[in-house]
Amino acid sequence: MLPLHANAATKLEDLFQHIDAHQDDFVQSLKDWVAVPSDSSDPRFREQLIRMVQMTAERIRTLGATVQLVDMGLETLHGGQTIQFPPAILAQLGNSTDKATVCFYGHVDVQPAKKEDGWKTDPYTITEINGNLYGRGATDNKGPVLAWIHAIDTYIALQKTIPVNLKFIIEGVEETGSPGLEELLKGHEEFFSDVDYIVISDNVWLSRKPALTYGTRGNAYFFVEVESGKKDLHSGTFGGIIHESMRDLVYLLASLADTAGHILIPGIYDDVAPLTEEESKLYESIDFDMEEHKNNTEVNTFLYNTKEEILQHMWRYPSLSIHGIEGAFAGVGTKTVIPSKVIGKFSIRQVPNMKIPVVEKLVKKHLEDVFAKLNSPNKLKVSLEIGAMPWVANVDDPQYEAARTAIRKVFGVTPDMIRDGSTIPLARTFQDLTKKKVIMIPIGGADDGEHSQNEKISRSNYIQGTKLFASFFLELAKLHEDLQKKSNSNQVKISQRIRSQT
Ligand SMILES: NCC(=O)N[C@@H](Cc1c[nH]cn1)C(=O)O
Numbered sequence: 329m330l331p332l333h334a335n336a337a338t339k340l341e342d343l344f345q346h347i348d349a350h351q352d353d354f355v356q357s358l359k360d361w362v363a364v365p366s367d368s369s370d371p372r373f374r375e376q377l378i379r380m381v382q383m384t385a386e387r388i389r390t391l392g393a394t395v396q397l398v399d400m401g402l403e404t405l406h407g408g409q410t411i412q413f414p415p416a417i418l419a420q421l422g423n424s425t426d427k428a429t430v431c432f433y434g435h436v437d438v439q440p441a442k443k444e445d446g447w448k449t450d451p452y453t454i455t456e457i458n459g460n461l462y463g464r465g466a467t468d469n470k471g472p473v474l475a476w477i478h479a480i481d482t483y484i485a486l487q488k489t490i491p492v493n494l495k496f497i498i499e500g501v502e503e504t505g506s507p508g509l510e511e512l513l514k515g516h517e518e519f520f521s522d523v524d525y526i527v528i529s530d531n532v533w534l535s536r537k538p539a540l541t542y543g544t545r546g547n548a549y550f551f552v553e554v555e556s557g558k559k560d561l562h563s564g565t566f567g568g569i570i571h572e573s574m575r576d577l578v579y580l581l582a583s584l585a586d587t588a589g590h591i592l593i594p595g596i597y598d599d600v601a602p603l604t605e606e607e608s609k610l611y612e613s614i615d616f617d618m619e620e621h622k623n624n625t626e627v628n629t630f631l632y633n634t635k636e637e638i639l640q641h642m643w644r645y646p647s648l649s650i651h652g653i654e655g656a657f658a659g660v661g662t663k664t665v666i667p668s669k670v671i672g673k674f675s676i677r678q679v680p681n682m683k684i685p686v687v688e689k690l691v692k693k694h695l696e697d698v699f700a701k702l703n704s705p706n707k708l709k710v711s712l713e714i715g716a717m718p719w720v721a722n723v724d725d726p727q728y729e730a731a732r733t734a735i736r737k738v739f740g741v742t743p744d745m746i747r748d749g750s751t752i753p754l755a756r757t758f759q760d761l762t763k764k765k766v767i768m769i770p771i772g773g774a775d776d777g778e779h780s781q782n783e784k785i786s787r788s789n790y791i792q793g794t795k796l797f798a799s800f801f802l803e804l805a806k807l808h809e810d811l812q813k814k815s816n817s818n819q820v821k822i823s824q825r826i827r828s829q830t
């Protein structure tokens with residue numbers, strides 16, 4: 329491999345040509361990765377998940393990086409059993425003192441997926457239809473992680489100098505809220521000491537136009553458990569004489585929000601940052617086609633009628649979603665059972681300035697109050713399973729300018745500046761703990777269907793996204809050079825001033 333200082337002027341067109349010429353290889357890599365069902369929420373896939381992280385580490389090693397697999401210890405499941413957490417990857421490529429250091433954060437675990445959930449193709453076999461690459465993890469987040477790796481590979485293959493030092497944090501439990509990752513960051517402060525920028529590419533554009541993301545919502549994920557006894561019962565034999573846990577639970581879940589989406593938990597909106605006039609104007613200028621968004625979402629109507637309301641309720645107001653009920657009969661057919669223990673699962677996407685402990689207290693109090701009114705002898709347990717904070721960046725930070733320029737060079741347009749309603753649990757932690765500048769550069773399309781059936785990334789976004797990262801490295805290098813020149817000239821001015829005073 330060439331040293332990182334190799335002396336060759338890098339032409340963007342050469343990089344782009346190489347990427348275009350190797351796009352089938354890049355698609356093949358995505359096929360290989362998607363074929364591993366690295367579902368982090370189901371313990372039955374744990375071996376595959378660990379294998380996926382190991383494959384990723386191996387791939388990063390082939391770039392010439394030094395790679396560390398950090399043991400993340402044991403995960404305690406709800407029944408009390410423990411299983412191995414997948415390790416996390418910390419890697420480094422290059423440590424030149426005259427270059428900027430960029431740390432890429434991504435994940436290689438995926439949401440659950442089963443063909444019978446309504447997938448048109450096998451979720452773990454990348455299938456290309458009309459320029460779209462369908463498969464679980466294609467856009468969230470295996471495609472973008474690979475695009476970053478391929479961008480680096482392109483410099484190496486062309487024997488060009490990589491314009492920046494690179495670091496990686498890749499994890500395998502993002503989809504379950506990144507448990508243990510905050511402790512990992514706290515224990516590896518030195519890893520971040522020379523990092524200038526942290527880049528995340530784990531969300532999608534808002535429309536057909538490329539975008540840069542400067543904010544995400546957080547997530548407070550709750551389990552509400554109701555238990556009536558130790559075993560399920562025949563509804564004919566026992567229906568009518570027992571307090572059914574499912575009936576209690578449905579009542580509790582229904583008390584959380586109304587049909588207009590308004591959360592009914594007293595006090596929940598108290599800390600939400602007020603909408604200023606300045607912020608309000610931001611939404612007017614965003615290019616957003618509600619009809620197209622509706623088509624992508626495959627619903628008839630949204631809860632709101634204007635573009636501004638829709639954007640605000642996706643990005644800056646909290647929302648409550650009910651995800652499922654563990655222990656409930658959910659199969660085909662007509663089983664006549666009364667379940668004994670059921671666990672309702674719901675989450676609140678929180679926004680600035682809501683605080684997780686306050687949300688937790690309000691939710692528990694509300695559910696306990698509602699339950700008390702039911703006069704039920706059943707056992708109630710409410711627990712906060714994930715508490716991830718919202719994140720907002722400063723769009724005037726220089727890395728945003730570098731990314732804007734890179735986007736213009738690849739796509740010929742100025743990107744939308746957007747926020748995202750979903751959560752990157754570590755985004756805020758990076759910002760608060762490491763004090764480094766964080767940027768999100770999505771490469772997925774608005775219709776990629778993250779977490780949904782038929783998740784995909786288009787071949788075009790995947791390949792153009794690879795070009796975008798390759799181009800971003802060059803823009804960051806220019807930015808770094810400019811900042812260094814400015815800092816040197818300031819240093820000279822200070823020295824001159826000191827000399828003239830003595
Ligand atoms: N693409 C980001 C993403 O999907 N993040 C997950 C993370 C999460 C939050 N709570 C549990 N997991 C998301 O659902 O937003």
Ligand SMILES: [Zn+2]
Pocket residue numbers: 435468469502530
């Ligand atoms: Zn993701």
Ligand SMILES: [Zn+2]
Pocket residue numbers: 439468503778779
């Ligand atoms: Zn996800």
